[in-house]
Amino acid sequence: MSETSKQPSEAISYAITLSRYLQRMLDSRGWLAERLTASLDRPLDADAMQAFMTASGLDDTRLRGTLRNLRTWVMCHLIVRDLNRMADLAEVTETMTVLAEVTIRAAHDVLREALVQRYGAPVSQTGWEQELLVVGMGKLGGRELNVSSDIDLIFIYPEDGETGGAKVISNFEFFERLGKQLIQALAEITEHGQVFRVDMRLRPNGDSGPLVCSFDMLENYFITQGREWERYAWIKARVLGGERFEELEKIARPFIFRKYLDFGAINAMRDLHTQIRREVARRDRANNIKLGPGGIREIEFIAQVFQIIRGGRETQLQIRPTLKVLARLGERGFLAPEAVAELGEAYEFLRRLEHRLQYLDDAQTHDLPGNDEDRARIAQAMDFPDFATLLEVLDRYRAMVSRHFEHVFGDPAEEGHTLDSMWASAGDAGQAEATLAKLGYRDPPAAARRLAAIRSGNRYQQLPNHIRSRLDALIPRVIEAAANTSGADETLGRCLDLLESISRRGAYLALLQQYPQALRRVADLMNASRWAAQFLIRHPILLDELLDARVLQTAPDWAALRRQIAEAVDAVEPDMERQMDLMREQHHALVFRLLMQDIAGMLTVEKLADHLSALADMMVDLSIPTIWRKIKIRHRDVPKFAVIAYGKLGGKELGYASDLDLVYLHDDDAPEAPEVYTRLGQRLNTWLSSQTAAGIMFETDLRLRPNGESGMLVCSLDSFREYQLESAWVWEHQALTRARFAAGDAALGDAFERIRCEVLRQPRELDKLRADVLEMRHKMRDAHAGKSELFDLKHDFGGLIDVEFLVQYLVLGHAHQYPELTGNLGNIALLRIAGDLGLIPAGLAGRCGDSYRMFRHLQHRQRLNDLPSRVQPLEVAFARESVRRLWQLVLGED
Numbered sequence: 009m010s011e012t013s014k015q016p017s018e019a020i021s022y023a024i025t026l027s028r029y030l031q032r033m034l035d036s037r038g039w040l041a042e043r044l045t046a047s048l049d050r051p052l053d054a055d056a057m058q059a060f061m062t063a064s065g066l067d068d069t070r071l072r073g074t075l076r077n078l079r080t081w082v083m084c085h086l087i088v089r090d091l092n093r094m095a096d097l098a099e100v101t102e103t104m105t106v107l108a109e110v111t112i113r114a115a116h117d118v119l120r121e122a123l124v125q126r127y128g129a130p131v132s133q134t135g136w137e138q139e140l141l142v143v144g145m146g147k148l149g150g151r152e153l154n155v156s157s158d159i160d161l162i163f164i165y166p167e168d169g170e171t172g173g174a175k176v177i178s179n180f181e182f183f184e185r186l187g188k189q190l191i192q193a194l195a196e197i198t199e200h201g202q203v204f205r206v207d208m209r210l211r212p213n214g215d216s217g218p219l220v221c222s223f224d225m226l227e228n229y230f231i232t233q234g235r236e237w238e239r240y241a242w243i244k245a246r247v248l249g250g251e252r253f254e255e256l257e258k259i260a261r262p263f264i265f266r267k268y269l270d271f272g273a274i275n276a277m278r279d280l281h282t283q284i285r286r287e288v289a290r291r292d293r294a295n296n297i298k299l300g301p302g303g304i305r306e307i308e309f310i311a312q313v314f315q316i317i318r319g320g321r322e323t324q325l326q327i328r329p330t331l332k333v334l335a336r337l338g339e340r341g342f343l344a345p346e347a348v349a350e351l352g353e354a355y356e357f358l359r360r361l362e363h364r365l366q367y368l369d370d371a372q373t374h375d376l377p378g379n380d381e382d383r384a385r386i387a388q389a390m391d392f393p394d395f396a397t398l399l400e401v402l403d404r405y406r407a408m409v410s411r412h413f414e415h416v417f418g419d420p421a422e423e424g425h426t427l428d429s430m431w432a433s434a435g436d437a438g439q440a441e442a443t444l445a446k447l448g449y450r451d452p453p454a455a456a457r458r459l460a461a462i463r464s465g466n467r468y469q470q471l472p473n474h475i476r477s478r479l480d481a482l483i484p485r486v487i488e489a490a491a492n493t494s495g496a497d498e499t500l501g502r503c504l505d506l507l508e509s510i511s512r513r514g515a516y517l518a519l520l521q522q523y524p525q526a527l528r529r530v531a532d533l534m535n536a537s538r539w540a541a542q543f544l545i546r547h548p549i550l551l552d553e554l555l556d557a558r559v560l561q562t563a564p565d566w567a568a569l570r571r572q573i574a575e576a577v578d579a580v581e582p583d584m585e586r587q588m589d590l591m592r593e594q595h596h597a598l599v600f601r602l603l604m605q606d607i608a609g610m611l612t613v614e615k616l617a618d619h620l621s622a623l624a625d626m627m628v629d630l631s632i633p634t635i636w637r638k639i640k641i642r643h644r645d646v647p648k649f650a651v652i653a654y655g656k657l658g659g660k661e662l663g664y665a666s667d668l669d670l671v672y673l674h675d676d677d678a679p680e681a682p683e684v685y686t687r688l689g690q691r692l693n694t695w696l697s698s699q700t701a702a703g704i705m706f707e708t709d710l711r712l713r714p715n716g717e718s719g720m721l722v723c724s725l726d727s728f729r730e731y732q733l734e735s736a737w738v739w740e741h742q743a744l745t746r747a748r749f750a751a752g753d754a755a756l757g758d759a760f761e762r763i764r765c766e767v768l769r770q771p772r773e774l775d776k777l778r779a780d781v782l783e784m785r786h787k788m789r790d791a792h793a794g795k796s797e798l799f800d801l802k803h804d805f806g807g808l809i810d811v812e813f814l815v816q817y818l819v820l821g822h823a824h825q826y827p828e829l830t831g832n833l834g835n836i837a838l839l840r841i842a843g844d845l846g847l848i849p850a851g852l853a854g855r856c857g858d859s860y861r862m863f864r865h866l867q868h869r870q871r872l873n874d875l876p877s878r879v880q881p882l883e884v885a886f887a888r889e890s891v892r893r894l895w896q897l898v899l900g901e902d
Contacts, residue, residue, distance in 0.1 A: 128173020
């Protein structure tokens with residue numbers, strides 16, 4: 009960045025040609041040239057500024073002069089370094105931010121001490137000494153202060169009370185006097201100039217509000233009167249001094265960042281921007297590079313709106329500097345990489361230009377100069393041959409910013425829709441039916457009746473005006489989107505069900521209104537699957553998942569997702585309710601992503617089941633340490649506890665709505681272990697299966713543990729082995745064939761697997777085993793006997809359960825001789841192994857495996873449309889026959 013060939017005197021001489029302010033300061037302050045010459049080779053930091061103040065003096069009489077001289081040195085130092093390309097933008101804004109911090113702190117300390125000497129220290133009613141928290145807002149809060157900026161401040165103190173001196177005043181009076189004196193010390197214009205203009209209008213109630221407020225006053229204001237634009241302002245709020253800043257942040261955070269997605273913020277931000285644009289136009293300030301079209305403020309708005317919308321859930325967005333926010337938005341996939349790069353480049357260009365405009369006369373201006381002489385200076389300062397070339401590049405950057413701004417903030421509903429009139433007159437059946445027929449609806453009268461019922465219904469009539477207007481803009485677009493699907497009538501009905509369920513939640517309506525691509529994906533989803541439609545209606549927070557097509561097309565990175573969820577859960581410790589909701593939200597979002605990929609044909613049923621099983625394993629495994637931390641009486645840091653998966657989870661054949669069949673084990677000799685692990689097991693089950701505001705994570709079934717419902721909830725490893733070898737029924741060993749370690753202590757999981765293999769490899773008398781397996785199968789058939797003429801894919805003879813029983817019989821009967829049969833590899837792989845070993849005909853084993861795969865695909869198809877697992881017998885006749893032949897061959901029963 010530096011031009012090391014220039015001597016300090018050359019650098020200063022060059023900068024003088026581009027800054028009248030620098031020339032004036034050098035002419036009027038004889039000490040400045042020597043100090044600049046000695047310091048230009050390095051940036052100025054807080055230590056250098058503190059040393060300057062200490063040497064100059066900071067008592068009552070010298071405070072103002074010292075602070076102003078410091079400001080002069082820092083400003084001129086930056087002007088010379090920046091204009092000679094010795095400093096980058098980051099140095100300029102950081103140096104100005106540090107200047108504000110050290111001058112505020114120095115003035116505060118001197119002025120507070122004088123007030124304490126007169127009135128005593130302010131203390132709370134319980135005797136704790138109180139402090140003034142100076143909150144930096146805007147660019148000061150974001151550490152991106154410009155060179156001629158004013159500073160936006162808010163003054164807050166923790167608790168009311170009185171001073172402890174001979175002359176007693178209230179804490180409010182003490183801090184109000186301190187605040188007024190602090191403003192005067194910084195902003196008063198003296199023969200040395202001023203340090204910073206101070207703007208206090210961002211405080212509660214603005215100019216009409218008190219200069220200082222307590223924590224209680226601030227919290228009450230946020231709850232009862234806080235306005236939408238104040239949330240944007242408080243994003244950058246940063247405490248510059250005071251030890252109780254964490255308490256203040258806890259008060260402000262819920263006001264700034266909503267718990268859930270807040271897409272309604274787009275409309276509010278759009279309104280605020282419209283007001284600014286109107287003011288710019290009124291004052292004829294189109295050439296204002298901050299507030300004008302494509303200016304700095306639009307880049308800041310883009311960053312802030314994503315923070316407002318998502319900051320409550322995405323805590324990584326709760327940061328302040330604009331460029332860092334943009335980078336984080338790119339990392340999280342909320343902005344495209346090219347958008348981040350272009351906005352970042354434009355921001356740096358505009359901020360550099362901003363500083364050069366201000367270097368001319370140290371004026372707080374963002375307007376391009378009107379005279380040719382200053383235009384030439386600015387062009388030279390920006391390294392352009394002339395102003396016309398500078399203007400050409402500037403216009404290109406501003407057009408780039410405006411394009412991205414419109415992409416984020418443009419109102420798709422602004423120009424109306426061709427179906428608006430039909431919706432407005434939905435009670436006119438004739439008009440509605442004719443329009444719907446032209447759009448391709450099969451049953452226009454039914455669709456028209458549904459629309460009319462919504463329009464005339466109490467729910468719609470009682471909606472607040474701003475929400476009703478959003479719904480009015482959406483429904484014509486929903487009608488059109490549904491008409492473009494293969495099942496328009498069903499799709500429209502499901503979409504309207506969704507809209508009615510979210511009709512009072514303006515943020516969701518705003519999302520669909522703002523992002524037409526999300527609405528199209530909703531229509532496609534509603535058309536593809538009734539079950540998916542119901543899932544989205546139950547969890548409308550998932551609408552956010554429809555915004556980024558890349559997320560829907562990317563295979564899950566389970567390791568990265570695990571880290572992300574663990575960090576989010578740890579961040580809200582010890583808030584158990586929020587942790588439970590957060591894990592449910594994350595689980596539902598990941599299920600939804602898989603669902604979208606499934607409907608798009610990107611996943612086989614087998615791959616989907618693998619992903620759903622991996623997701624369940626991950627969520628259970630993340631739950632264990634979170635719950636363990638909350639058990640007050642625990643005897644070790646890490647529990648020796650394992651979750652064993654049975655059934656569909658054990659076999660990695662989990663479906664969207666499958667229960668989790670779980671068994672809990674521990675391996676701990678401590679006397680208190682049984683009690684502590686029972687408590688852990690109980691809480692884990694509650695954690696997984698409880699209904700919260702975010703829904704439930706999993707239904708669980710613990711009946712496969714030793715001795716079933718009458719057995720211990722958590723079993724020791726030794727007692728589990730003893731039970732399996734000495735007391736378990738054959739059906740329990742059948743279940744063990746597809747059991748596996750899923751979560752918890754991995755060493756304990758390895759020990760379980762050794763026991764599992766030991767049990768499965770016990771020699772068994774085949775005739776007795778065959779009789780036991782058949783008896784159990786007959787009981788199940790009797791329990792699920794149906795009178796339907798359709799074929800039940802799961803329970804009827806030749807279906808899924810018969811394949812599972814065949815595999816279990818082969819494993820239990822032959823694993824003692826062929827240990828490869830104990831692998832938890834899935835039914836199709838085990839059939840192939842049995843065929844390769846000659847236990848069954850290899851060809852028939854392959855056809856039976858194909859039948860099993862087909863049954864699972866058909867079962868999945870039925871469930872996606874919320875239909876029973878029954879199909880026409882002819883559809884599966886060949887597949888069913890293969891299973892029946894193998895059943896007769898292995899178990900001797902027709």
